[in-house]
Amino acid sequence: MTSKLLISHRGAFGPGFVSLVASTLLFLSSLSLSVHAQSSGDESRVTIRGGLFDAGHSLSWEGKEGYVYFIQQSEDLQTWEFVKIFDVGEGRQIEKLLSSDGDFMFYRLLYSDDPDSELLSEDYSGSGLSAWQMIQLGYNPFEWTDSTGNRIHDAWEEHFFGVQGLDPDADFDDDEMSNRLEFLLGTNPTVPTTDVIPVSAPVIQGVYATTGTIYIDWEPSLGIHEMRRYFVYRDGSLIDTTRVERTGFTDRISEPGVTHRYEIQAEDLTRQKGEKRMVEASTVLESNIPEPWQVANVGEPYEGQGPGFSSFSEEEGRFVLSSSTEGMVRSFYFVYQPVDGDFSISTRVDSVQATAMWAKAGLAAVEDLTGEGRGVGYALNGTEDAQYFKAATYGGGVGYVTTPDVHTDGWIRIEREGDIWRFSASQDGQNWLVTGEEILELPDSVYVGIGVSNSNRSNFGTGVFSDVRLEINPAVDRVADGDGDGISDFEETEILFSDPEVQDIGAITTVQSLRGIDRVATLGHWAVDGDRLEARDERGWVEYTIDVPEDGIYRLSLALQETANPTNDSFHNFDFSVDGNPLDRVRLRLDPSIPAFAQVITPYLSAGLHTVRVDWENTLTYRRIAILGLTVDSLEDLGWVDHRLQTINGIVTPVDAINESFVSPFLIEGWAKHFSSLTVTGDEAQSYTVAPLPGGYWMAEMDLDAAGAISTAQVSLANGAMSEAVSVSWVPYDLLGSLEKEGTASMNVREGDSILFTLGGLTGTRQGTITITDVAGVEEPVVYSLENEGDVVPHAWNAGGVYQVSGVLDASEGEEALEGLLEVRVFDDRFAGNLTLPVSVAEPWSHPELSFEADVDVDSRLAVTEIAPINGARTFSVGTSSTSPLFLAARLPGEGAVLDTASIAGFRVASSLETSITLADRLPDGTEVIDMPVLVSEVVPGMEIILNIAVSGITFADGSVTKVLTADDFDELGRAYVRFLRSGDASTANCYTMIITLPNGGLQEGGE
Structure with missing residues (x-):
């Protein structure tokens, strides 16, 4: 029914x-x-x-x-x-x-x-199964679920085979139809199909026009055999035949405002042709590229092809670009704006025509429009890989780096910050994952925009873009000094957190000076050169002991120089910690002739000895540095210390009044730059656990007193330099107080929480009961009796579910019994654990115990996007560009109390051009012996890094084409070494692919 x-x-x-x-x-x-x-x-x-x-x-x-x-x-x-x-x-x-x-x-x-x-x-999700079948298998009938990425719905696989992860190209029933083809055609993959399956007509995905081109994009046709090619007809005449992998065609008409009828027809390997798919399309009358955008052909188009074409649809916010050019930066069609200084440009790539493997549609920034200038770019190519690229010399070659997890219908972004060029990708245009970074000195003024190149001499190619955003970032003034105290406003606001409008810093006094060689511990090979400590390895750390004369905050200045660097990348990363607690990362450009200073501000320190550690993160094996010395400075406090402490620490929970709560424990929340410097203690000096939250925030749970006493927690921040008291009263929830409301009142709590209940109107002669009933009927009802005015009863919620709480006040002479109701939803949500994954890689992350009602807070430095559930579990695409743990928090609906927390930590893997490639030997037969280090920022237990040779003529030293590096292959600096053999007649470099695997997908038990 x-x-x-x-x-x-x-x-x-x-x-x-x-x-x-x-x-x-x-x-x-x-x-x-x-x-x-x-x-x-x-x-x-x-x-x-x-x-x-x-x-x-x-x-x-x-x-x-x-x-x-x-x-x-x-x-x-x-x-x-x-x-x-x-x-x-x-x-x-x-x-x-x-x-x-x-x-x-x-x-x-x-x-x-x-x-x-x-x-x-009905089949609502394209699963090939009815909604009833989907539900019986435990799937949401509206959701597409493909946990193994084989383009077959998991429910279909389970229905026919009882497993997931089928080989889509396998043919289980030997009827010459692959598993994926049977899925697409709706046939039974376990029973041979004897019917003749006709070749289907292509499905048109989109038609995009410029003033001189029409681009038609279509879905691949289906049939019992694989497709061989597609025929393209214009007004009844055959005009092109495309290879099967090219499901798109650009017709160069070179005339605006004309209409043609196109037909697309597929042919399979047996030469069987399918029905034609017809579509009418017209070139646009005017390009309509809006100001201030301009159009240029950078470099020269292919001979005989002429300039490119473009159009803009204001209604759809869509750019269409077509050209016949060789490659981005050197030869491409460009819609651009001149930009001065720092900027950010991003776009959604709706489509890129696969005229060739190296066809590209994406972003570019170049110093001129000649095709000879230096520049960078980030684009999708004809195989739906994304690459960022750099032309480092005028008229020179272009280097490419392929980045993972970027596809058509995704967003890409380029950011400039001085000579730093940062490349990012996003699935929604909001949450960004940094996929790479390059150093390139370009003039302050460059040309920035979107571009296409098709790498095909005989055809035009097309790229389609939407949501193009260009933001000009004003240059940071690092010199201005508004209060005239000799310290720039930039340093006051970004480093010291003092007040740039008030002279709150007095004299600066050096309280200790250490030479580079005054280290107390090191990791890696460091050599003594006079007072300097020189690195002989490509990475490592150094520890110094400082002695501060009194309690306070100090500035540390580490003097550094570069001693060797044949590249133009002179930026280095230094991670500071004090007494084992992370402090700050400093990114610094070093010079071989002039010292540079990496400066950080300490937490509030007690007088006496402290250990300062500096980690040098570097992957280029031929770069070297020297540490000249470390100074400890005291900045006279004219009010800046208090300003800093108030800025970097605080409590969200009100502290100027007594808080009231129906629920225990009570959640205290705040923020702290130095998490390790805070403690929370209770009335009886008990220590409460403090847990990190996203964005530098923290929380602590305080148990409340059911007897009515005020509970107080003392929050100590900045190693005791700040202190605040949080007072809370556990107030009873009067079940009869809901009688004036329409409907049933409701409350959300966490598993383990307690609610304090009472009934208004209790007297010695009028008593009452509170009954708690599990709506699902799993638990037995719990009944409490209340006799006297002011009686309260705490109830602990020890299992998730929906409960009805009934409070009944007995009838008395002249008065009827009263009943109040409360619906309590108990959430027992949990994250799947903490996650470790390589940086700049997006991975699906499923949480079977996380409800869809829970709110999820995310650190803004993470790239987290909710995607379709996998096996019914709430799932996110997650990525990080940080090697430090960053946090997520699940909360009760409506940004309520924290249910659970989890961390995501990245680790970096570097090889090839990011480390070094060295010719170690040349054998008599001409074979080259090539050594390459692989570096990881952290040796993750159980990890495997799998290298697969991708070209002929290259092997590893043992003659194999696959090498597996495990955690045991890496030394204490995170280095492992790989040796290649390159035959004398090999025509390519040692090209390989890399796969990184972690035990349990990188998950570890964790959370609160």
Whole structure:
């Protein structure tokens, strides 16, 4: 049986009404109320309760055993679309939270218990299975789930084979149809298909026009055999034949405003042709490239092809560029703006035509438009790989680096910060993952924009772009000194955190000077050269002991010089820590002739001895540095210390009043630049655990006193330099206080939380009971008796679920019994653990125990985007460019208390041009012996780095083409060494691919 119920709501506040017509319930409300409806058929009784929540509407009903429930929404009662959630009735209450940005929205509830009904027999996700089959297998029927990336829905694999991860090219039933083809055609992969399967007509994905070109993009055709090629017809005449991997064609017409009829036809390997797919298209009358964008052909197009074409659609915000050019930076079609100084440019690449493997569509920045100038770029190529590239010399070659996890319909970005060029990718245009960085000195003024090149002499190629954003970043003034205290405003705001408008810093006094050689411990090979300490390895660390005369904050200055560097990359990274606690990273450009100073500010230190450690992170094996010395400076405090402490530390929880809470423990939150410098203690000097939160914040949980006493926690920040008290009263929740409200009150808590309950109106002769019932019926009801005025009872919620709390005040003479209700939702959400992964790589991360209702806070330095669930579990695409742990927090809905935390830590792997390639020997037969170090920023236990030779004529030293590096192959500096043999007749360099694997996918147990 299938039935419908119709519900709607308007805005956040306003009047409501209820109307019942036949078997459809129309519900319009923004107040909390209850409505009961009986539709035709006595087995379909459903109860609907509508109630508000912060972002939309709450819809609940009593689910009948065996029924499946779907929800649809509409703004006009004419066009309906599914809300992509479902539930199965189990004789319990079902509640769904619905959000809407519209002013007016109708909802209707559809439900059935018949697998053959229209509702449950549909395939809503392209899985090849009905909604009923999907649900029986434990999948959301609206979600596409492909956890193994083989382009076959996991549910289809489980339905036919009971496993996931099929080889899409295998043919289980030997009918000459691969598993993927059977999935796409809807045939049974376990039973041979004897029917003749015709070649399908291509499906047109998009038609994009400029003033002189028309670009048609299509989906590959399907058939029992693989496709061989595609035919393109214009106005009935064959004009082109494309290779099978090129599912796109650009027709160069060179005339604006003309219309043509195109037909695309596929042919398989047996020469069987499919039906033609027809589409009409017109070139645009005018390019309409908006100011201040300009157009140029950088370099020369291929001979006989002429200049490129472009167009802009204001309605879609879309640029279309077509050209026949060799390669980005040197020869490409460019829509650009002149830009001075630092900037950020990003775009979504909607399509790149695969005219050749090296066809490109993306971003570029060049010093001139001749095709000879220096520059950088970031683009997708014809195989849907992304590459960033650099032309470092005028008229010289262009170097490329391929980056992972960037695809068509994704975003790419280039940022300039002086001579630093940073490349990033995103799945949503908001959360960015840094995929690479280059150093290149270019003039302050450059040409910046989007471009295409097709690397095909005989055809034009096309790139399609949307959401192009160019932001000019004003140059940072590092000299201005607003308060005239001799310290720049930049240093005051970015390093010291003093007040740049007040002279709050006095005299600067050096309290200790150490020579470079005055180290107390080192890692790596360091040599003594007079007072200098020179690195003989490509990385390492040095420790010094400092002696500060009194409690306070100090400035550390490390004097450094470069001793060897044949590259133009003279930036180095130095990580400082004090007494084992991380402090800051300093990125510094070094010079071989002039000392440079890496400066950091310490935490608030007690007088006496402290250990300062400096880690030098470097991968280029031929770069070397020297440490000249370390000075410790005291900056006279005219108010700057307090300003700094107040800026980098604080408490979010109110401290100027007594906080009240129904729930224990109470969550204290704040922020601290130096996490290790804070403690939280209780009334009886007990120490509360402090946990890190995203963005430098922290939390601590304080147990409350059910007896009514005020609980106080002392928060000590900056090693005791700051202190605040947080006071909290555990107030009882009066269940009878909800009687004045419409509907049932509700509260969200965490597993392990306790609520303090009471009943108003208790007297010695009028008593009451509180009953707590598990709605799912798993736990036995809990009953508390209350006898006297002021009686309270704490109840601990030890299991997740939905509970009904009933408070009954007994009847007394002349007064009826009173009952108050509270619905308590107990969340037991958990992250899957902490995650370690290579930097600049995006990975799916699933959390089977994290509900879809929980809010998730993310450190802004992480690239985290929620994607389709995998095996029904909430899943995120995650990436990091940091080698330090960064945090996420799951919270109760509505940014409530923290349910769990997890960390994501990256580690860096460097090889080839990032380290060095050395010709170690040349054998008599001409074979070259080539050595290459592989460096990791952290040796992760259980990791494997798999190198696979990708070209002929190259092997590893043992003659193999695959080498596996494990954690045991790396020394204490994170170095392992690989030797290649390159035959004398090899025509390529030692080209290889790298795969990094971690035990359990990089997951470790963790979280709070």
